[in-house]
Amino acid sequence: MPQDPRYNPLFQPLKIGPVTTKNRFFQVPHCTGMGHLRPRMLADMREVKAEGGWGVVCTEYNSIHPSSDDLKHVSASLWNDSDVRAHRLMTDKIHAYGALAGAELWYGGSRSANLMTREVALDLDSMPNVVGHPFQTRAMDKSDIKTFRRWHRNAAIRARDAGFDLVYVYATHGYLLANFLDPRRNTRGDEYGGSMENRTRLVRELIEETKDAVGDKCAVAVRFAADEQIGKDGVPITGERRDMFEMLAPLPDLWDINIADYIVEMGVSRFTKEAALEPYMDFVKSVTDKPVVTVGRFTSPDAMVSQIKRGVTDLIGVARPSIADPFLPAKIEGGDVDSIRECIGCNICYSGDSLGVPIRCTQNPTMGEEWRKGWHPEKIAAKGSEASVLVVGAGPAGLEATRALGKRGYKVMLAEATQTLGGRIPREAALPGMSEYNRVLAYREQQIRQMPNVDVYLDSPLSAKDVHEVGADHVVLATGASWRSERYDGNRYVSVASEGTTPTILTADDIMDGKIPDGPTIVYDEDGYYLGGVIAEKIRANGGAVTYVTPADAVSQWAENTSERWKIRTHMMRLGIGIELSKSLQSFDGTVATLACEYSGDQTTLAAASVVMVTYRKTNDDLYHDLVAGADGDASTLPFTLTRIGDCEAPAIIAAAVYAGHKYARELDAPIDPDDPLRHDRLDVGETPEGTYLNGIAPADASAEYLRILKDYYEEEIEGEAYFNALADRQPEHHQKLKMRLLAQVEAYTAAAVAPLLAQYNITPRDTASLHASGKVMASKEPENWEDLLAKMRTLFPGYVEDFQNLEALAPPQDLPLLKVFTAHEVAAVAFLDAEEKEATDSDAPLWHYLSTGTA
Numbered sequence: 001m002p003q004d005p006r007y008n009p010l011f012q013p014l015k016i017g018p019v020t021t022k023n024r025f026f027q028v029p030h031c032t033g034m035g036h037l038r039p040r041m042l043a044d045m046r047e048v049k050a051e052g053g054w055g056v057v058c059t060e061y062n063s064i065h066p067s068s069d070d071l072k073h074v075s076a077s078l079w080n081d082s083d084v085r086a087h088r089l090m091t092d093k094i095h096a097y098g099a100l101a102g103a104e105l106w107y108g109g110s111r112s113a114n115l116m117t118r119e120v121a122l123d124l125d126s127m128p129n130v131v132g133h134p135f136q137t138r139a140m141d142k143s144d145i146k147t148f149r150r151w152h153r154n155a156a157i158r159a160r161d162a163g164f165d166l167v168y169v170y171a172t173h174g175y176l177l178a179n180f181l182d183p184r185r186n187t188r189g190d191e192y193g194g195s196m197e198n199r200t201r202l203v204r205e206l207i208e209e210t211k212d213a214v215g216d217k218c219a220v221a222v223r224f225a226a227d228e229q230i231g232k233d234g235v236p237i238t239g240e241r242r243d244m245f246e247m248l249a250p251l252p253d254l255w256d257i258n259i260a261d262y263i264v265e266m267g268v269s270r271f272t273k274e275a276a277l278e279p280y281m282d283f284v285k286s287v288t289d290k291p292v293v294t295v296g297r298f299t300s301p302d303a304m305v306s307q308i309k310r311g312v313t314d315l316i317g318v319a320r321p322s323i324a325d326p327f328l329p330a331k332i333e334g335g336d337v338d339s340i341r342e343c344i345g346c347n348i349c350y351s352g353d354s355l356g357v358p359i360r361c362t363q364n365p366t367m368g369e370e371w372r373k374g375w376h377p378e379k380i381a382a383k384g385s386e387a388s389v390l391v392v393g394a395g396p397a398g399l400e401a402t403r404a405l406g407k408r409g410y411k412v413m414l415a416e417a418t419q420t421l422g423g424r425i426p427r428e429a430a431l432p433g434m435s436e437y438n439r440v441l442a443y444r445e446q447q448i449r450q451m452p453n454v455d456v457y458l459d460s461p462l463s464a465k466d467v468h469e470v471g472a473d474h475v476v477l478a479t480g481a482s483w484r485s486e487r488y489d490g491n492r493y494v495s496v497a498s499e500g501t502t503p504t505i506l507t508a509d510d511i512m513d514g515k516i517p518d519g520p521t522i523v524y525d526e527d528g529y530y531l532g533g534v535i536a537e538k539i540r541a542n543g544g545a546v547t548y549v550t551p552a553d554a555v556s557q558w559a560e561n562t563s564e565r566w567k568i569r570t571h572m573m574r575l576g577i578g579i580e581l582s583k584s585l586q587s588f589d590g591t592v593a594t595l596a597c598e599y600s601g602d603q604t605t606l607a608a609a610s611v612v613m614v615t616y617r618k619t620n621d622d623l624y625h626d627l628v629a630g631a632d633g634d635a636s637t638l639p640f641t642l643t644r645i646g647d648c649e650a651p652a653i654i655a656a657a658v659y660a661g662h663k664y665a666r667e668l669d670a671p672i673d674p675d676d677p678l679r680h681d682r683l684d685v686g687e688t689p690e691g692t693y694l695n696g697i698a699p700a701d702a703s704a705e706y707l708r709i710l711k712d713y714y715e716e717e718i719e720g721e722a723y724f725n726a727l728a729d730r731q732p733e734h735h736q737k738l739k740m741r742l743l744a745q746v747e748a749y750t751a752a753a754v755a756p757l758l759a760q761y762n763i764t765p766r767d768t769a770s771l772h773a774s775g776k777v778m779a780s781k782e783p784e785n786w787e788d789l790l791a792k793m794r795t796l797f798p799g800y801v802e803d804f805q806n807l808e809a810l811a812p813p814q815d816l817p818l819l820k821v822f823t824a825h826e827v828a829a830v831a832f833l834d835a836e837e838k839e840a841t842d843s844d845a846p847l848w849h850y851l852s853t854g855t856a
Contacts, residue, residue: 001335007301009308011333014055014315016291017219017253019165021055021100021315024308025329026293028256029058029104029168029223030319031353034368035074036063038681039086041358042076044371046101047093049322052377053329056315057094058102059087061170064155067119068107068176072356075106078155084162091163096741098734102166103159104223105152105210109176110137122148124179124186124193145192145202148176152206156213167218169206172225172258177203183228183240196244207251219253226280230261233272236280242287249288256317257284257294265295268564269345270433270530271571274303278312285311293317299324299342301332323349324363327378338446341377342439347562348655354561362440362655365400365662372679374852375666379845383409384669390415390472390640392462392623395423396654397646398478399444400661406451408665413470414454417461421445423480424647425654427512431534432541440654464626474641476664477624478657481617481647483507487526487585488616496524496585496593496611503590504610511535511612516542519609522593524585525550526615528558529653533568535614540575547578547606549585551598585611617651624648687756706810707761713807713822714754715765720747722775727782727789736786739836742847743829749851750825754818794833801826820855827856 003011011023027049034042042059049057062076063069077083091101109123113133121129122144123137140148152169159167171177179185180202186193192201203222211220228239236259249255258265259280264272275296284292293315298304304316321328324343331340341363349367352359361367366375387410391402394416402414420426422441429438448454467475485505486493497503506515508531521544525532532548533556540546548555555569572579583595586603593606624644631637645664646657685691721744728740758765765771783789804823811819828850835843850856 003333003335004301004337007305007332009305010301010316010329014291016100016166016221018216019100019219022098023053023055023329024304024315025054026056026315026317027054027058027322028293028295028317028319029060029102030323031060031073031075031350032359032368033074033352033355033357034359034681035060036077036083036086037074038358039089041368041371041681043086043090043093045359045368046090047096048370048377049326050094050097050099051330052322052325052327053097053333054099054322054326055329056100056102056166058104058166058168059090061104061106062155062159064105064107065119065151066117067114067121068109068112069114069117069119070108070112071116073353074356076103078103078105078158078162081158084158087159087162087164093745095163096738096745100165101163102168102221103162103164104168104170105155105159106170107148107152107176109179111175123176124188127179127185130174142190142192149202149205149209153209153213156210156218160214160218165218166221166254167210167214168221168223168256169203169210169252170223171203172223173262177206178225181244196240196247200244200247203248204251207248211252221254221256222248222252223256223258224248225260226257226277226284227260233261233264234276234279236282238283242283245284246287249290253290255284255288255290255292257281257292257313263563263567266347266350266563267297267345267567268347268562269297269436270534270564271567272297272345274298274300275307278307281312285313291315295319297321297343297345299328299340301337320345320347320349323359323361323367325377326364326367339443341443342436344436344439346437346655347564348653350563351561354563360655360659362653362658363443365655365659369678371852372681373666374849375662376848379842379848380404380407380666381670385473386411387473387669388413388471389474389476389668390467390470391476391478392467393417393423393478393480393646393648394421394456394458395478395480395646396425396440396657397480397648397661397664398423398476399441399448400658401476401478401645401664402454402456402661403444403447403451404662404665405668406448406454408668409453410668412451412454413457413472414448415457415460415462417459417479419459421456421458423478427509428531428534430512432537434534437654440658462623464623464630467623467627468630468639472640474643474668475627476643476645477621477648478644478646478661479620479623479648481619481651483509483614484616484618485613486615487524487613493616496588496613498587498589501589503588505588506610506612508535508612508614511538517544517610517612520545520547520607521610521612522546522585522588522606522608523548523612523614525552525556528552528556530556530559530562530564530568532556532614533559533572535612536572536577537575539612540577545578547580547608548572549580549583549593549595549606551582551584553582555579555581580606617647619648619651621648684756687759702761702812702815703810706807706812707763709807709810710754710757710761711763711765713804714751714758714763715771717747717751717754718765718768718771719775719778720744721751722772723747723779726776726779730779730784731786733786739832739844739847742844742851743832746825746829746847746850749854750822753821753854757815757818790833790836793829794837797826797830797833801830824854824856825850831856 062078094101110127112121113135121137122140126139127137129135227236231237291314294313295317299321321343325341358368366377369375389412391398391414405412425441523536536548559565582598586594588611635642645660686694724740724744728737731737828846831846
């Protein structure tokens with residue numbers, strides 16, 4: 001479909017200092033839980049965003065020195081040349097799609113305890129660690145400031161050398177530079193403290209030194225808060241920020257504007273809606289002529305255009321919506337706005353950083369799985385057979401399984417027992433502030449309705465007999481779970497009803513069914529996420545007195561990971577909801593609840609007419625057990641495969657259910673080794689000089705002929721990378737350039753895969769520069785015409801497959817796993833050429849498969 005002309009402003013190029021972004025879509029720096037620990041996962045995740053049309057793709061925060069270490073929160077790093085190479089892997093992938101790459105240089109100061117590196121953190125004074133670790137910083141003297149400036153400059157040079165196009169000076173979010181700017185914190189008596197001119201001195205120096213370091217290769221951006229301190233949501237307390245901004249305004253090439261209250265900037269949809277930062281931006285564009293970017297969890301292209309047309313911002317800054325849909329820009333450009341997976345503002349993505357694990361997303365189950373599982377948000381393998389699939393249950397797991405199976409081309413029947421789709425989604429979305437969760441349902445329903453191979457049956461509860469009569473080849477049960485009325489005492493689920501009584505004890509499901517209790521009510525929360533607080537608010541909105549009780553030390557304790565716990569408690573207090581922490585509910589007789597302190601065991605009582613339990617859930621798996629019982633306990637004897645997914649298998653968050661549905665669809669006909677289900681992005685010590693012996697391979701096993709050919713073939717891969725890149729530069733069509741660059745990536749991947757063998761045998765190949773030069777010369781002799789070039793490749797490449805197979809025949813058995821990667825890359829290249837000859841629209845699929853799996 002053609003692009004809607006209303007959205008043309010979003011696709012106007014914009015010059016940012018010495019570089020130009022192709023459009024106004026700017027993925028701002030955001031955490032991933034990958035960083036320096038998982039560079040290949042990170043590179044492939046950012047690459048998918050570039051493929052999806054983002055004009056600028058930034059990293060997460062990059063530590064400039066080991067004395068700025070944030071683990072367990074995983075940052076990127078620019079400490080040494082190893083980091084340069086790790087980032088280059090990513091920036092090359094970003095550039096392949098015409099996007100700019102940005103790096104945010106970061107020094108944590110009093111927010112970094114350096115628990116991993118054990119280096120002493122520096123800040124403007126001897127300050128306590130503001131995130132609660134029992135450490136303090138060293139007060140920086142002028143010598144320390146000089147050293148810090150050197151670290152920052154060196155990191156900027158490394159960023160330049162790693163291929164970044166934008167380099168950030170990070171002066172906000174409570175880190176070191178923000179402290180220097182702060183009039184309340186910076187009470188230094190030297191030229192770096194006191195007056196506003198002095199307090200901005202270090203930032204000014206860093207901007208100038210960074211620009212000098214990167215030259216005309218990179219733009220320099222500054223991340224800066226538009227308000228001075230936290231106030232009421234949407235009501236800025238600007239303080240001296242406008243004057244400070246005006247002083248600094250001409251210096252960088254780009255301003256990235258945020259605010260003092262990160263809980264609003266990163267706010268969950270329950271409390272913070274789209275474009276929430278607009279009130280804070282009112283002066284920004286009036287005092288600078290430099291490009292400006294800001295965020296606002298933008299998902300609506302109309303809202304984006306409005307921001308640009310009204311002069312609020314020049315670039316649409318986005319983090320979470322780019323995670324929910326990496327192809328958001330491409331879908332707007334392609335006129336396919338209805339297929340955007342809109343961010344629901346749940347902040348499950350943020351929980352990855354909080355917990356130190358790779359990023360995930362409720363809406364986009366492929367997020368974080370691009371490298372280790374080879375998943376792509378818009379591409380999925382075609383069906384592997386003509387089998388039919390029955391999906392029972394249309395909650396988040398069942399809907400996603402149906403959508404993904406339907407996209408693969410399977411004949412799918414979705415049976416839902418009730419009259420509505422969505423399972424738990426619309427029920428929870430009807431609670432106060434939760435409406436955006438309905439986007440999980442809306443996206444999948446919209447996609448499924450367009451699939452002629454998918455039939456949806458509402459109001460269709462199924463028995464085991466019914467399932468057999470459907471006659472499907474595969475049956476997947478996504479029948480969900482129901483909230484329990486019991487609590488868990490550490491060993492088992494137990495009732496809280498006092499012996500001999502029948503008090504009013506309700507569950508979260510009862511409240512969502514409309515059963516609102518009368519009189520004083522206790523909401524007892526052992527779940528620890530958002531639902532307990534939302535249920536309490538729902539009851540309170542009906543006028544009842546509510547007390548929230550939890551055995552945890554905090555309200556909605558797990559919601560700390562999604563950056564909403566503080567907001568939830570504040571909101572409950574404003575609503576007049578009572579709060580009892582660290583107390584477990586022992587019993588309830590209908591008028592009095594007995595609570596026990598989690599620490600002392602001392603008991604207290606609380607008057608109440610009703611108790612609502614938000615504890616745990618029971619799987620709705622009766623149908624599964626009926627089917628297995630009908631097969632004498634052996635599901636493998638059924639005439640169909642039988643699988644449970646989502647809450648029916650193991651109750652969890654909505655994101656886990658969506659992931660389970662997607663995983664089932666991906667793996668239906670692609671058997672996964674249950675003992676080794678995914679790749680690990682980690683250093684293999686067997687590939688290091690000190691660990692080579694651990695491979696258990698002796699050089700004496702290899703013949704001289706084998707080693708000579710191995711060296712030659714490795715060198716040809718290095719030449720091949722430059723050869724295909726040079727061919728890409730010559731191609732007139734963008735799609736042709738991309739395909740040649742993809743072949744270059746295949747060559748680079750292959751060389752990296754077999755490099756450990758050269759190290760193992762102490763083989764020294766020719767230097768990379770001369771091999772690249774040789775590859776470029778070879779490319780200059782190739783046909784100019786695209787079809788002639790591919791025709792020549794089709795005559796040559798099949799013979800190369802045979803050459804690699806002959807090398808396998810010469811190899812010691814222990815070398816074969818890596819050599820098969822050698823052979824597979826040529827098989828994939830031949831498959832690509834065959835698909836090109838047939839004019840297949842997905843001709844590059846064999847190459848992507850190889851890069852994702854190392855196999856053909």
